[in-house]
Amino acid sequence: MSMAPKSSTIEEEKCVQEYFDDNVRGWERMYDEQAFDTYNLFDSHTVIKRKEYVLQLLDESKESRWRRVLDIGCGPGIYMVDLLQRGMDVWGVDVAPKMIEQAISTAKDMGLQSRVHFSVASVENLPFPDEYFDVIICIGVLEYLSKDDLALKEIYRVLKPRGIAIITIWNHLSLGTFTDLYSLIKVVGKKTYRLVFPLNSSDMKKQNEQEFRKSYNVRRFDNLLQTHGLRKVNFISHRFGPIAINRKAIFSDATNIKITEKIEKISKIRWVPLLRELGTMYIMRVEKTSKK
Numbered sequence: 001m002s003m004a005p006k007s008s009t010i011e012e013e014k015c016v017q018e019y020f021d022d023n024v025r026g027w028e029r030m031y032d033e034q035a036f037d038t039y040n041l042f043d044s045h046t047v048i049k050r051k052e053y054v055l056q057l058l059d060e061s062k063e064s065r066w067r068r069v070l071d072i073g074c075g076p077g078i079y080m081v082d083l084l085q086r087g088m089d090v091w092g093v094d095v096a097p098k099m100i101e102q103a104i105s106t107a108k109d110m111g112l113q114s115r116v117h118f119s120v121a122s123v124e125n126l127p128f129p130d131e132y133f134d135v136i137i138c139i140g141v142l143e144y145l146s147k148d149d150l151a152l153k154e155i156y157r158v159l160k161p162r163g164i165a166i167i168t169i170w171n172h173l174s175l176g177t178f179t180d181l182y183s184l185i186k187v188v189g190k191k192t193y194r195l196v197f198p199l200n201s202s203d204m205k206k207q208n209e210q211e212f213r214k215s216y217n218v219r220r221f222d223n224l225l226q227t228h229g230l231r232k233v234n235f236i237s238h239r240f241g242p243i244a245i246n247r248k249a250i251f252s253d254a255t256n257i258k259i260t261e262k263i264e265k266i267s268k269i270r271w272v273p274l275l276r277e278l279g280t281m282y283i284m285r286v287e288k289t290s291k292k
């Protein structure tokens with residue numbers, strides 16, 4: 001008898017939800033180039049670049065038959081306009097109610113409410129019928145779950161046959177990992193990391209989001225995708241660095257951006273295949289295969 005995949009614990013989901021409920025404005029500012037001086041420049045650079053690459057991977061396989069896209073962990077609706085511009089109606093879900101409130105309010109302000117549908121829900125229990133979406137994006141979300149099986153099962157279920165999904169994860173064997181004790185312990189596994197650095201609610205309140213974000217062995221994740229009927233067809237990795245010692249970056253954000261951009265350029269050269277795998281941010285386009 002096969003066992004049902006385990007979901008995240010309610011306590012963990014609550015921590016994540018509270019953290020993001022408290023950070024709606026902060027998350028929007030991450031994408032606001034005018035607010036760079038007030039925010040972490042390197043992290044802003046990372047998410048802005050990530051968005052560029054997500055849309056690039058999406059456009060590479062664009063099909064005229066696409067009608068519906070689901071943005072899982074949509075936050076305050078960061079991708080809404082770009083997805084609408086691609087001719088699809090947009091559904092967005094998020095566990096954080098305040099994120100959804102903001103997404104709805106932005107859609108109203110822009111007069112887009114007839115083509116967007118936002119609701120509070122978890123990736124582990126999507127309130128949609130089977131085979132409903134042509135496209136799913138799940139950006140910056142899986143790293144907050146304790147296990148991925150239920151989420152991938154749900155993504156597979158609501159995706160149409162031949163549908164595609166863009167999924168991101170944090171690669172634990174990236175260039176920045178090896179100088180940083182915290183990252184190295186995370187490589188061993190989230191359980192070990194939790195033993196050394198137990199999760200407590202004051203970490204959440206200190207906005208210490210890294211504390212409850214996990215990173216992945218990319219090869220293992222590929223295999224996990226396969227077991228859920230999802231096949232990786234292309235990927236882009238980026239964010240090379242920052243080089244840090246015990247979570248303290250050695251260089252300034254501006255220097256880190258220059259370094260990561262240089263390495264990123266080199267990583268795109270075909271004959272440097274290994275470098276391509278060493279970005280921290282790993283963005284995949286996956287296809288629903290016909291058989292599980």
Ligand SMILES: C[S@@+](CC[C@H](N)C(=O)[O-])C[C@H]1O[C@@H](n2cnc3c(N)ncnc32)[C@H](O)[C@@H]1O
Nearest residue numbers: 020073074075078094095096122123139140141
């Ligand atoms: C790092 S933010 C990314 C937001 C947006 N996707 C982006 O790329 O800008 C992660 C989002 O995922 C949401 N999230 C976390 N766990 C979730 C879950 N189990 N189901 C749905 N959303 C979740 C959070 O509330 C948050 O809004």
